[in-house]
Every structure is written in C-alpha cells, then in structure tokens.
Amino acid sequence: MAEESGDRKPLLSKKIDKFFTGLADAWNFVRRFFQEVFIPPYEFKEVIQQCYRIGVESLPLISLTGFIVGIVFTNQSRPSLSEFGAASWLPSLISIAVVRAMGPLVTALIAAGKVGSSIGAEIGSMKVTEQIDAMEVSATNPFKFLVVSRVLATTLMIPLLVMYTDFVALMGSFLSVNANEMVSMTTFFVQVFEAITFLDIISSVLKSVLFGFTIGIVGCYKGYNSSKGTEGVGRAANAAVVMAMFLIFIEELLVLQLVNAIRGM
Amino acid sequence: MEEREKVVEIRGLVKSFGDLDVLKGVDLDLFREENLVVLGKSGSGKSVLIKIMVGLLKQDAGTLKVLGQEVSKMNKKELNALRLKIGFSFQNSALYDSMTVRENMEFPLVRNEKNLTRKDINKRIEELLDSVGLPQTINQMPSELSGGQKKRIGIARTLILNPEIMLYDEPTAGLDPITCGDINNLILEVRDRYKTSSIVITHDLTCAKQTGDRMAVLLDGQFDAVGTFEEVFPNAEDERIKTFYDYNFINS
Numbered sequence: 460m461a462e463e464s465g466d467r468k469p470l471l472s473k474k475i476d477k478f479f480t481g482l483a484d485a486w487n488f489v490r491r492f493f494q495e496v497f498i499p500p501y502e503f504k505e506v507i508q509q510c511y512r513i514g515v516e517s518l519p520l521i522s523l524t525g526f527i528v529g530i531v532f533t534n535q536s537r538p539s540l541s542e543f544g545a546a547s548w549l550p551s552l553i554s555i556a557v558v559r560a561m562g563p564l565v566t567a568l569i570a571a572g573k574v575g576s577s578i579g580a581e582i583g584s585m586k587v588t589e590q591i592d593a594m595e596v597s598a599t600n601p602f603k604f605l606v607v608s609r610v611l612a613t614t615l616m617i618p619l620l621v622m623y624t625d626f627v628a629l630m631g632s633f634l635s636v637n638a639n640e641m642v643s644m645t646t647f648f649v650q651v652f653e654a655i656t657f658l659d660i661i662s663s664v665l666k667s668v669l670f671g672f673t674i675g676i677v678g679c680y681k682g683y684n685s686s687k688g689t690e691g692v693g694r695a696a697n698a699a700v701v702m703a704m705f706l707i708f709i710e711e712l713l714v715l716q717l718v719n720a721i722r723g724m
Numbered sequence: 725m726e727e728r729e730k731v732v733e734i735r736g737l738v739k740s741f742g743d744l745d746v747l748k749g750v751d752l753d754l755f756r757e758e759n760l761v762v763l764g765k766s767g768s769g770k771s772v773l774i775k776i777m778v779g780l781l782k783q784d785a786g787t788l789k790v791l792g793q794e795v796s797k798m799n800k801k802e803l804n805a806l807r808l809k810i811g812f813s814f815q816n817s818a819l820y821d822s823m824t825v826r827e828n829m830e831f832p833l834v835r836n837e838k839n840l841t842r843k844d845i846n847k848r849i850e851e852l853l854d855s856v857g858l859p860q861t862i863n864q865m866p867s868e869l870s871g872g873q874k875k876r877i878g879i880a881r882t883l884i885l886n887p888e889i890m891l892y893d894e895p896t897a898g899l900d901p902i903t904c905g906d907i908n909n910l911i912l913e914v915r916d917r918y919k920t921s922s923i924v925i926t927h928d929l930t931c932a933k934q935t936g937d938r939m940a941v942l943l944d945g946q947f948d949a950v951g952t953f954e955e956v957f958p959n960a961e962d963e964r965i966k967t968f969y970d971y972n973f974i975n976s
Contacts, residue, residue, distance in 0.1 A: 500835070581822070584821075585820075588816055588818060588821075589814045589815070589816060589818040590818050590819075590820050590821070592775075592780055592812075592814070592818065593812070593814055593818035593819075593820070594820075594831075595778075595780060595807075596778045596780065596807055596810070596812040597807065597812075597831070597832035597835075597836075597881075597882075597885065598804040598805070598807040598808050598832070598835075598836055598885075599831065599832060599835045599836070
C-alpha cells in the first residue's frame with residue numbers, strides 16, 4: 460500500500476511537470492517564429508510553394524464543402540422561416556451565418572484536417588529521418604525553411620480560402636433560394652450585402668488570420684517535436700489536427716465575445 | 725619526427741541521457757587527412773560522439789575541439805561557420821524527399837554561397853555527381869533511388885561545401901556487400917581527392933579494415949583500443965574486442 464502511494468505521487472508530479480514543460484516549449488516555439496519571421500534571409504520560394512500547396516490544392520475540397528454547406532443550411536432554415544412567413548429573409552440569414560461563423564469555421568476545420576495533418580506528418584517524418592538535422596549541419600536554418608514558410612503560408616492562405624468558401628456557400632444558397640423562391644441573383648446578393656456589416660467582414664478576416672496561424676504553428680510544432688519512429692509521425696499528424704481544431708473553437712468563442720462587445724458599444 | 729596536425733581533439737568527454745551514461749570520459753584525436761574508424765556495439769554512443777562534434781548535441785563535461793575551436797563554447801554564428809567545414813553523412817542518407825537530387829545538392833550551396841551564378845552551381849553539382857558516379861540521377865526524386873545511390877548522393881551533398889572534415893555515420897548499414905565495397909572505395913576516394921580528414925562510425929569490420937587508417941573501439945563509454953587494424957584486432961586480448969572480431973570475420 461505504502462509502495463502504491465509512493466508510486467502515485469511522482470507520477471502525478473511528472474504529469475504536471477510534463478504539462479508545464481510542454482506549455483513552455485510551445486510558447487518558445489511561437490516566440491521563435493516571431494523572432495525569425497522578420498530576420499533575413501527570407502525563403503520566398505518556399506513560402507510561394509507552400510501557398511500553392513495549401514491554397515490551390517485545397518480548392519476542390521473547399522469548393523465542394525462550401526457549396527454543400529450553403530445548400531444544406533438554406534434548406535434546413537427554410538421550414539422554420541416559412542412557418543413565420545419570413546422565407547424572404549433567407550438571403551440575409553444565410554449571409555450573416557456564412558460570413559460571421561460558418562465560412563471561417565468550416566474552412567478552418569477542413570484546413571486543420573487536410574493541411575494541419577499534412578504539415579505535422581511531413582515535418583515529423585523529416586525529423587525522424589534526420590532531414591532536419593541534415594539541414595542544421597549544413598549551416599542552414601531548418602526552422603526558417605520549414606516552420607516560418609509554412610506558418611506564413613497558412614496565415615496568408617486561410618483568409619483567402621475563407622472568402623472563397625463564403626462566395627461558394629452563398630452561390631449554393633442562391634441556387635436553392637432561386638429554385639424554391641424564384642429570387643433573382645441580383646435580389647439575392649443585394650439582400651446578402653445589406654445584411655452584413657463592415658464589422659462582420661473585419662471579424663471574419665481577423666478570425667481567419669488567427670485560424671491560419673493556429674493551423675500552421677500547431678502542425679509545425681507537433682511535427683518538429685515528434686518522437687522518433689513512424690509511430691511518432693502518426694501521432695504528430697493526429698495531434699496537429701486535434702489540437703488545431705480545439706484551439707480554433709476556443710478562438711472562435713473569444714473573437715465572438717470581442718466582436719459582440721464591440722457591437723454593444 | 726614531424727608532429728601531425730590534430731583537426732579534432734577530444735578530452736574527457738562525458739554524455740548521459742537521463743540515468744544512462746553513454747560516454748564516460750572519452751579521449752580521441754583525429755589527424756589531418758586520416759580516416760579514423762570508430763567501432764562499437766549498437767547504442768554504444770558512436771553517433772552521439774559525432775553529433776556533439778557538429779553541435780547537434782551538447783556534452784555534459786569534457787572538451788571537444790574541432791579545427792582548434794571548442795564546439796560547446798560557440799555561438800550560433802560561429803557554429804554555423806564551423807559546420808561549413810564539416811560534412812556529415814547520415815546513416816539513412818537524410819536526403820530531402822520532397823526535392824530532386826539537384827535541389828538536394830543545391831540546398832546548402834545556395835544558402836551558404838550567395839555569390840555563385842546558376843552556371844557555377846550547375847557545374848559544381850554535375851562535377852560532384854560525376855565523382856560519385858551518378859550523373860544520370862540529377863532530376864530524380866530520392867524515392868526513385870536505391871539505398872546505395874542514396875548514400876552516394878548524401879555524400880556528394882555533404883561534399884558540395886568543400887568540407888575539411890567528413891563524418892560518416894554507419895555508411896554501409898543496410899547495404900549489400902558489393903555496394904558496401906563501392907561505398908568504402910568512395911570514402912577512400914573522397915579522402916584522396918578532397919584531402920579530407922574523416923571519422924567513420926561503423927560496426928562493420930570489413931568497412932573498418934578497408935577505409936580506416938586507425939581504429940578506435942568504443943566499449944562501455946570509453947575507447948578501449950586505439951591503433952591500426954593490425955594493432956587492435958587480430959591479437960586482441962580484451963574478450964569484448966575479440967568477440968567483435970570473431971563475429972565479423974569468423975562467424976560470417
């Protein structure tokens with residue numbers, strides 16, 4: 460019994476220790492990003508390559524998902540609005556929902572799954588196969604080449620993808636509205652733009668930048684710190700997705716509180 | 725007698741990982757233009773030793789001087805300047821698998837020698853690929869290469885910055901005997917052509933005999949025997965070194 464309790468005590472402190480060490484490591488990783496992002500040399504070619512991979516190669520998936528989200532949300536909202544004779548408000552409702560929350564959130568969650576896991580796995584496997592060490596010993600800066608370029612690319616590309624998702628979702632919604640309520644495209648988009656405010660757009664862009672940074676930095680951090688072996692690579696990819704999604708929801712909540720506070724002023 | 729120039733000087737080097745003492749006060753010298761083979765069991769700390777040399781790991785105690793400079797006391801800039809003079813060939817070649825052979829070769833070059841023109845870069849890459857006998861692989865991806873080809877390209881990539889010291893981590897691990905022979909010849913060729921001093925980490929005695937001017941056997945965290953192959957192995961009295969020799973040359 461005494462032995463059991465003796466075993467338990469260090470185990471608990473070990474976990475706490477590990478948690479705080481992990482937190483400090485993550486903080487240092489983020490700090491290092493901000494230190495290195497402004498210092499030359501800049502890896503422009505790699506940033507552009509990553510922008511292409513993250514942005515252009517995600518377009519098919521984002522298009523399909525955004526389009527379906529637009530149609531589904533419109534079709535789900537119609538019965539409730541129709542009950543109150545307010546089906547004509549559909550464009551306004553959809554635009555507010557898409558621009559304020561669904562566009563950024565859906566894009567970020569898809570990107571966390573597609574881009575975050577790929578970054579985590581790629582950097583993790585480079586770590587395991589000593590490719591990062593090889594960069595280090597050839598007097599180059601692997602952090603700048605791998606981490607800074609990828610985080611910059613996600614931070615730049617996610618806002619663009621969000622705008623694209625918003626557009627595609629609204630197009631999906633328009634098709635549904637047009638087929639059922641016979642509303643023209645002009646009328647639909649006039650209502651859409653009347654409903655959204657400048658603050659909605661700003662908060663959406665701000666959120667997207669935050670989501671993009673989170674997806675990039677979490678993917679890179681998990682990959683860069685993956686333990687040896689192929690199992691570690693799988694874990695890094697998995698942890699990159701889970702952690703990024705978790706943080707995205709927290710950020711969504713925080714930005715929402717902030718925007719509501721500004722709106723109430 | 726003329727004293728030979730030391731390019732690496734290790735004294736009392738200690739390195740532990742948690743409770744595991746890997747290096748327990750290691751002393752070793754590498755002389756200019758010699759090939760020194762470090763032998764030892766798996767997990768004996770051979771790779772740890774050369775990783776400390778390039779600053780990938782830090783020792784707990786002792787001194788390690790490379791080209792007269794104490795590695796542990798260097799700042800990042802000094803360490804990078806030193807790293808340009810050291811070529812590190814990794815056990816698994818460590819080729820960047822998202823890049824072609826050409827991109828792998830130019831990666832360290834374009835980042836460290838900014839004044840080179842595209843023509844100079846191409847010329848240097850082609851020369852080195854010729855010297856390792858693989859000019860045809862220039863546009864191939866690492867996944868399209870065999871294990872032996874990867875090793876050769878890995879060595880060519882480390883040579884692109886004209887290092888003074890070469891560190892080979894298990895250069896023949898996982899290769900067939902014929903390819904091992906080719907890699908061993910390449911190690912000798914690199915020394916003769918580029919006038920490098922090398923440390924070859926291996927547990928393959930054939931590789932050691934073929935490539936090494938001197939052997940150093942790392943057992944239980946210390947170098948138990950240092951000398952030529954003939955001095956260290958055939959008549960070894962230490963039972964562990966004897967087992968090492970017997971297993972490689974008699975059992976196989």
